[in-house]
Amino acid sequence: MNRPLVTRNGPAGRKSLLEEAQLVFASLLFAWSLSSLRAAESGPPLEVGISVRDITPEGPIWLAGYAARKHPSEKIDSPLMVQAIAFKGGNERVVLVSLDNCEVSHAFIAPAVQELGAKHELKPGALVVVSSHTHSAPVLENTLTSMYNLSPADEEQIHQYSAFLKSKLAEVVGAALADLKPARLEHGVGRARFAMNRRVYNGDKIDFGENPDGPVDQDVPVLKIMGTNGAIRAILFGYACHGTSIAGDDFYIVSGDYMAYTRQHLETHYPGAVAIYLTGMGADSNPSPRGTLLDAKRHGLELAGAVAGVLSRPMRRVQGALKLAYDEAELPFADPPPRDQIEKDSRSDDVYIRNRATGYLKRLDAGVPLPASLKLPVAAIRIGDELTFVAMGGEDVVDYSKRFKRIFAADHPWLIGYAYEVPCYIPSVRILKEGGYEAQSSLIYYGIYGPFRASIEGILVKQATELMDRVRNQ
Ligand SMILES: [Zn+2]
Structure with missing residues (x-):
């Protein structure tokens, strides 16, 4: 037998005096909360657009990042993606692109960025291509190509893949800008423990290894992007660590490394959301442990857990004007x-x-x-007073992450490395003095004698501070 349905208001919609009073109070409360919401949202509403394209190579192809590889890839474990998230506030528009690749050189990316900037009327610096730095994605044209022993046939494949990637980049940027709609943003920071400082001191020498006493940045910044209906549209997350979980026996597997597995977990757990990774400044950190595909999957799971932990707790609302300040810092080399x-x-x-x-x-x-110096792109991208992305080109060592977080603490900084283009490692004064791979020997692969002069860190801090001042006061 079914139970009869009982309405709250009793028969024929008759309400008691108490119920009438409750209704009046509720509608007053509703009107008050709406007006206070409008007051808080004064200024142009922030709009967000999201788009994703698959950039997995079809057949075997040389993978970028390790000089020790001897032949092209053998299998695909995770699809590679290029994802774009466009922000619009008032007249300002910024597009962040997350690219599953080791890196892009100026020669590779500059013509594409210029073309897309002109087509979509984007300001200089408004299109930020952030390489994930996975070491298990294809080699790109004009990018560290002297690191690999490529046959003419291999080079032709890389040429074709590079053209395919550029066409997908154009598509994804256009689609994200076409997808702009009002959004609600929330920010929080979690923590994942697998980033390990990789500079080991052997007397006067610096070797690769695991240095548990060395500096690392294990923060996991998270930005939740919801539609006006409250549904999660995108989850941005970052981490400051090399995409080098996979090495050794699994050298020839195509994979987005740990960040790709994090994305997969998040997109399964939050159906309808697109998970997007933004690389941090941790060029002297490696995942620990590392060496196999399983390590990448394990770290992916840990990072997804850290992001989910942030999403499950109250987060800070991010709202207000969108501002962009961009410049190129001139970093001097020692005499050749x-x-x-x-x-x-x-x-x-x-x-x-x-x-x-x-x-x-x-x-x-x-x-x-x-070459007497190098021009490095640097930007500050601010949303209201609650979040400022500081994006910098190159493989930025963790000292920059630490220092920028300290000096810009009041601006809620989110640091992005490998942004725009990657000309080489960007060492700090400390690392220049100590020497080792990030200061000296990595420059060999980038075809530069260098090293940078010790003024590099001061120049970059001054540049970032000027940009921060501009977005604070615009
Ligand atoms: Zn690297």
Whole structure:
């Protein structure tokens, strides 16, 4: 037998005096909360657009990031993605692109960014391509190509993949801008423990290894993006650690590394949401442990747990005007070695030292000045007073993460490395003094003698501070 349905108001909709009073009170409360919500949301409403494209290579292809690989990829474990999130507030628009690749050079990305900027009338610096730094995605044209032993057929494949990637980049940026609609944003920070400082001190030498006493940034910034109906549309998350969980026996597997597995977990757990990773400044951190595909999956799970932990607790509302300030910092190199040293290097047994020297000799012979400095993109992207992305090009060591978080603490900074383009590592003064891979030997692969002068850190802090002042006061 079914129970009869009972309405709250009793028969024929007759209400008691108490119920009438409750209704009046409730509607007053509703009107008050609406007006206070409107007051809090004064200024142009923030709009967000989201788009995703698959960029998984079809067949075997050389993977970027390790010089030790001997042949193209053998299998695909996780699809590779390019994702775009567009923000619009008033007249300002910014598009953040998360790219499953090791990195993009200026030569590779600048023409594409210029074309897309002109097409969509974006300001300089408004299109921010952030490489995830997975070391298990294809080699791209004009990007560290001297690191690999490529046949003409391999090069043709890379040429084709690069063209395909650029077409998908154009699609995803256009689609995100076409998807702009009002959004509600909330920010929080969690923590994941697998980032490990990788600089180990052996006497005066710095080697690769695990240094549990070295600096790391294990914060997990999270931005929840909801529609006006409260449904989660996107989850942005960051972490400051190399995408190098996969190595050794699993060298030839296509994968987005730990961040791709984090995305998969989040998108399963929050159906309808797109999970987007923004790489932090942790170029001297590696995942621990590392070496196998299973390590990548394990770290992906830990990071997803950290993000879910933030999402499950109250988060801070982010609202207000969108502001962008962009510039390029000029970072000076030490004087190059004399020509006879470069000529000696051009006969080295080490192919990478030989390649770097040959490049410099070609310039000298053609009367082209040797590089005296490097231009590095830096930006501050602010939403109200509750969140400011500080985005910087290059492989930025963790000292920048720590220092920017300290000096910009009141601005709720979210630090993004590998942004715009990756010309080389960006060492701090401490790391320049200590030496090692991030200060010196990595420059060989980037074809630069360097090293940077010790003024580098002061220049970057000054640049970031100027940009922060501009977005604070605009
Ligand atoms: Zn790296």
